[in-house]
Amino acid sequence: MAHYHPYLWPTNPPAFRDALATYLTEMTKLARRLLGFMAADIGDEDEELVDAFTGKRQSMAMHYYPSCPCPDKVLGITPHTDGLGLTLLLHLDDTPGLQIKKDGRWYPVLPLPGAYLVNVGDILDVLTNGAYRSVEHRVIPDARRGRTTVVFVEEGTVGGMVAPLPGLLKEQEPRYRSIELDEYVKGILKAIPEGIRFVDTLKV
Numbered sequence: 001m002a003h004y005h006p007y008l009w010p011t012n013p014p015a016f017r018d019a020l021a022t023y024l025t026e027m028t029k030l031a032r033r034l035l036g037f038m039a040a041d042i043g044d045e046d047e048e049l050v051d052a053f054t055g056k057r058q059s060m061a062m063h064y065y066p067s068c069p070c071p072d073k074v075l076g077i078t079p080h081t082d083g084l085g086l087t088l089l090l091h092l093d094d095t096p097g098l099q100i101k102k103d104g105r106w107y108p109v110l111p112l113p114g115a116y117l118v119n120v121g122d123i124l125d126v127l128t129n130g131a132y133r134s135v136e137h138r139v140i141p142d143a144r145r146g147r148t149t150v151v152f153v154e155e156g157t158v159g160g161m162v163a164p165l166p167g168l169l170k171e172q173e174p175r176y177r178s179i180e181l182d183e184y185v186k187g188i189l190k191a192i193p194e195g196i197r198f199v200d201t202l203k204v
């Protein structure tokens with residue numbers, strides 16, 4: 001809990017911070033379960049993937065995208081892959097807007113009532129040695145309706161390193177070189193304005 005900073009959130013309405021704390025607890029449990037499924041899927045029997053995320057930094061954001069009369073002229077969020085580990089996205093309404101890129105084309109990802117959108121970030125890509133690929137996405141505003149989302153993000157490392165899980169490297173060649181988390185974050189911040197994906201520079 002060293003990174004827990006509830007004072008950053010508004011005090012009005014009065015129940016807001018408590019509700020967020022409960023939400024964070026439940027999201028942490030959901031993330032653990034999802035990572036357990038992913039670990040089983042990639043043959044990570046010791047659940048190194050779950051350990052990589054346990055007790056690590058988490059963050060949350062709430063996005064509001066106002067409607068825009070010229071949606072083809074602006075972007076809600078520019079194209080990117082999530083730089084950190086695992087993103088869980090909740091739609092608070094049924095306004096469309098999120099798109100993912102596949103084979104050079106953009107495809108809409110429509111909100112489903114009661115469903116979370118699980119977005120693989122670059123660190124999860126590295127930890128799983130490329131088994132789970134991070135996905136490029138963007139947000140387009142809607143012409144008539146606003147859109148609100150809640151984003152929960154977790155970071156993962158192997159002993160402070162952004163690196164393929166050691167257990168996987170017993171039978172696979174590393175697809176990424178290892179780097180300390182601090183250096184990784186500095187790398188991302190430098191790469192964004194240059195329009196490059198830092199994780200691409202780690203590929204071997």
Ligand SMILES: O=C(O)CCC(=O)C(=O)O
Nearest residue numbers: 063077082098139149151
């Ligand atoms: O609000 C959304 O639909 C996407 C947000 C997003 O891509 C992000 O926060 O990284």
Ligand SMILES: [Fe+2]
Nearest residue numbers: 080081082137
């Ligand atoms: Fe994103």
